Amino acid sequence: AQSVSQHNHHVILSEAASLELGCNYSYGGTVNLFWYVQYPGQHLQLLLKYFSGDPLVKGIKGFEAEFIKSKFSFNLRKPSVQWSDTAEYFCAVNPLNYGGSQGNLIFGKGTKLSVKP
Amino acid sequence: NAGVTQTPKFQVLKTGQSMTLQCAQDMNHEYMSWYRQDPGMGLRLIHYSVGAGITDQGEVPNGYNVSRSTTEDFPLRLLSAAPSQTSVYFCASSYTSGVAYNEQFFGPGTRLTVL
Numbered sequence: 456a457q458s459v460s461q462h463n464h465h466v467i468l469s470e471a472a473s474l475e476l477g478c479n480y481s482y483g484g485t486v487n488l489f490w491y492v493q494y495p496g497q498h499l500q501l502l503l504k505y506f507s508g509d510p511l512v513k514g515i516k517g518f519e520a521e522f523i524k525s526k527f528s529f530n531l532r533k534p535s536v537q538w539s540d541t542a543e544y545f546c547a548v549n550p551l552n553y554g555g556s557q558g559n560l561i562f563g564k565g566t567k568l569s570v571k572p
Numbered sequence: 573n574a575g576v577t578q579t580p581k582f583q584v585l586k587t588g589q590s591m592t593l594q595c596a597q598d599m600n601h602e603y604m605s606w607y608r609q610d611p612g613m614g615l616r617l618i619h620y621s622v623g624a625g626i627t628d629q630g631e632v633p634n635g636y637n638v639s640r641s642t643t644e645d646f647p648l649r650l651l652s653a654a655p656s657q658t659s660v661y662f663c664a665s666s667y668t669s670g671v672a673y674n675e676q677f678f679g680p681g682t683r684l685t686v687l
Contacts, residue, residue, distance in 0.1 A: 459614075464612070487674060487675075489675075491678075498662065498678055498679065498680040498681045499615075499662065499678045501675070504675060545614060545615065547615075549674065549676075559605065559617055559620060559630065560605075560615075560617070560664075560676060562607075562614040562615040562616070563614055564612060564613060564614040565612075565614050
């Protein structure tokens with residue numbers, strides 16, 4: 456079965472620190488890649504997505520992610536975090552041309568980010 | 573467009589009770605799915621549908637039923653609720669499945685507690 460790994464369960468940073476959250480997936484074929492954010496008590500919001508083209512994608516709120524195909528990775532970055540970035544972040548992969556359920560997203564277990572003011 | 577809507581927002585059930593979580597989308601999306609979110613587990617796929625009349629099981633289907641009689645609606649039924657089904661449930665939809673440039677849209681979720 457395909458899987459998505461998020462390396463950090465909980466990350467604690469001070470405001471203005473830089474952020475990098477790791478995401479690796481196990482599928483060797485073509486993929487759509489996503490990062491979602493979930494603020495406390497709220498539903499999932501799409502931060503950014505990668506379908507094809509430039510492997511460095513920019514999303515909302517100053518976030519970006521880099522797709523490195525050779526490493527099966529899609530790491531999320533932000534140069535300077537704010538207290539308002541405190542949330543849980545989920546990496547998700549949609550493997551294409553894989554079995555009958557090609558639309559299905561496979562989620563990582565999430566990384567909780569706590570930003571200290 | 574309202575997007576993906578879910579009702580109810582919160583629900584408390586007793587063990588053994590049955591109920592239906594509602595999900596609707598007004599974007600004419602072919603693909604719809606149900607996930608459950610548990611602490612430390614991420615989101616796991618329960619059931620999905622690639623079109624009206626077509627459903628299939630995801631990763632954690634036991635204890636749940638679905639049907640898709642219309643494009644717009646994809647209800648999730650708990651047949652006999654168990655405490656292990658305490659979770660937050662998310663419905664999602666997308667235009668189609670298995671192609672590039674395909675993004676899923678999520679509903680606001682239903683928080684279910686089974687006592």
